[in-house]
Amino acid sequence: MNSDHPFLPYGRQSIDDADVDAVAAVLRSDWLTTGPAVDELEAAFATATGAPHAVCCANGTAALHMAYHALGIGPGDNVVVPSVTFLATASTAHLLGAGIVFADVDPDTALMTADTLETALGRAEGGAAAVAPVHLAGQMADMDAIGAVARRAGASIVEDACHAIGGRDGAGRPVGSTATGDLMTFSLHPVKTIAAGEGGIVTTADEALAERMRLFRNHGMSRTDFTATDQAFAADGDANPWYYEMTEPALNYRLSDIHAALAASQLARLPDFVERRRALVARYDAALASLPAHVSAVVRPSGRSGYGAPSWHLYVVLIDFETLGRERAEVMNALRSRGIGSQVHYLPLHRQPFFRQCYGAVDLPGADAWYARALSLPLFVDMQDADVDRVVETLHDICEGR
Known part of the structure; x- marks a missing residue:
């Protein structure tokens, strides 16, 4: 590390x-x-x-x-x-x-x-x-x-x-x-x-x-x-x-x-927390523009009627790991080795063995498509702008095989 x-x-x-x-x-x-x-x-x-x-x-x-x-x-x-x-x-x-x-x-x-x-x-x-x-x-x-x-x-x-x-x-x-x-x-x-x-x-x-x-x-x-x-x-x-x-x-x-x-x-x-998280998300969004097309921010429906204004708890990127040619676990381990934590939110519940046993298999293509691509990056109030830049630069390096 x-x-x-x-x-x-x-x-x-x-x-x-x-x-x-x-x-x-x-x-x-x-x-x-x-x-x-x-x-x-x-x-x-x-x-x-x-x-x-x-x-x-x-x-x-x-x-x-x-x-x-x-x-x-x-x-x-x-x-x-x-x-x-x-x-x-x-x-x-x-x-x-x-x-x-x-x-x-x-x-x-x-x-x-x-x-x-x-x-x-x-x-x-x-x-x-x-x-x-x-x-x-x-x-x-x-x-x-x-x-x-x-x-x-x-x-x-x-x-x-x-x-x-x-x-x-x-x-x-x-x-x-x-x-x-x-x-x-x-x-x-x-x-x-x-x-x-x-x-x-x-x-x-x-x-x-x-x-x-x-x-x-x-x-x-x-x-x-x-x-x-x-x-x-x-x-x-x-x-x-x-x-x-x-x-x-x-x-x-x-x-x-x-x-x-x-x-x-x-x-x-709370108002200060929400404002700072929004600022960090905006910086992430701008920085992600430099990454390959198969790495993108989650769609923001908030600007459309009915969806309201978010209070960001997580920053999730969607990565086409197949196009990238690397498995998600490999990317997460590479991030961690460079001092950056990540997580997946979430394994869809219809894939949980307990719920499958209780309710049977169900086809939910939207949930499966999200799960295949989702990766949560660091987001918390005390992060600095330089921390966001470091995360995106490190992710870029990993995507490029560096």
Whole structure:
């Protein structure tokens, strides 16, 4: 490995003194979990996204699980999921007993479209209870068109926005406003735009859904609504101070105050994070013009009606490895040997052996075409312009056999 430059991972958090101070303040307080920092984060996130309700949880996977559960997704239901996404978009619905119907994607953006959703719904025996569009890499799917198809099918909409915090939809509304879906899920993983170590958030306009998620993240425990009144109340009519009831079987998906404080501190810098990532993407796009034609940036549908403004989580290039005459693993290993990390987002879910065993083989040419070419290059806030130039120059050298 070239020791002249620091290693560039494909993603990395950006932590400043304010973040450290926010965490330290919690550590010095009386509350490490189930304290005021979670409420403060939920209020700040609701304000930032324009959502009536924001519900924090342990991670982005928990956010998806809570969202599907709040909608009552279960055995006998189908959920339509784009094949190009992380496992959790599908596995959490599967855990609830739902069937998964994989939708194809645009081969140049990996986004679900209204057409690919229509086709998937045609394969959903008995219809679909929910659809789960994914705003991959930070680019928004066309939710006006997708929403129209979903509504005609009678399906709820769970938008997986784990990559897209800070973006705007086709009407200019903040991602998370829930104007285009019933629930929107977010991740606070370190490689995401806002890093809390671990964490997730769900936004919704529906108070009943928000309350059901709050119960689900805390073992289904209620301290206000009681059915066993003989146990719940003292002789004077007041509730017994120790008493609670389990409304339904649930899990511990709570977010700690430590994570919440870090997320809230990061959230204050979200506009700066988004702006810097966009600037880095613009520099990448310009620099890639010098590379051979079989290496290109992902198509940017954001300028077209309905797609909105991205908040870049990933920088993906599409490489025709067959024309290049080198395998993707060879290119990734060559990059790594020169101090540059890369990744693939993602192995399509319809290719996962578990899902093939459950649901059989399905032909999704768009997802397969994306997967054959996709390679994610480093993108994080603390990258310098010179880092982008170095990545592109190194990739150019590798493509030229140097």
